Amino acid sequence: MVVIWAVEVVNLLTGYALNGLLGLRPRSLGGLDGILFMPVLHGSLGHAAANTLPLIVFGSLLAVSARKLALGATAIIVGLGGLGVWLFGSSAVHIGASGLIFGWFGFLLARGIVEKRLVPLLVTVGVALAYGAMIWGVLPGQSGVSWESHFFGAAAGVLAAFFLRTEGHAR
Template identity: 60%
Template sequence: MSDPRPTRILFRRLAILAGFVAVLWLVQTVNWATGYSLNPAFGLIPRHAAGLDGIAGMPLLHGGFAHLASNTPPLLIMGALLALTATRALFTVNAIIILLGGALVWLFGSSAIHVGASGLVFGWFGFLVTRGLVDRSPVTLAAALVVGVLYGAMIWGVLPGQPGVSWEAHLFGAVAGAAAAIAIRTHVHAPRTRAVDRR
């Protein structure tokens, strides 16, 4: 008899992911309606005490609808890949990516207001690639790399030189994701195509 729990867990994770993206669009609408007043109030401002709350606020804020629209597909696809392949501890993994990645941007980022969820996407990318290497999971590793290439050339996104792009958030997000993969012993695996018969 097949165990329904993995399916329920997957659907719950996907529902949380969809809800998170919906919240981003709601926040963006409020931000737009208020003349983007949320960005200076809650964005990450490196080496300023007033910008510390931006460590948590940065992934929720965007510079415009086009910015959020460009982040939405990789959020959904990379997030779904993470939900499908990681076995546990996703809350802790995300906390490390947000807190460590944001703290590194606050310490070493350029003098600007840093906003956007792309640091989280790069964190998931770094986590999946590192866990794929550690767990020797070629399917997961290959899938993460394909998504990275298709959406915004992730490998190049960690390099400076793109005006208006927080490459520091990309770089430190990926670093934080790799650190989470090493620190948290959650395995990744290829998506299962059939249920396990437990007797």
């Protein structure tokens, strides 16, 4: 959160110039670095604020229930989710942490089903009950919102749950 808000302050002071420089631009070599930078760039203070609570909630759930997998899951989500947006996203500049949020959401939902162990299953049920309506965010809807980031983030989160199955539950 510190990095996101530090970048937000710099971005605000520069008139959001970082978004054009470091945002993800699909199918553009110059926009490829946006895969890494997209999660820390936001379009306004309101945009960064809207992503703060879900990042804290899902990040905390991930840290508590899958501490050893958190970094790997995050890397897979940012990398594969961002690559999906870069390959298939609309021609806009894509910014924001919502792809990571939806990725963590997908990971936490899928992990309980994949591993079939009590704690991950309880987390899956809790996330599904509390945040299940988020699934509609992976569909096109609101203008100016990168549903592609939501979709590819969630898909990457589900894949991360399969890739990072814990010992005894891997193929």
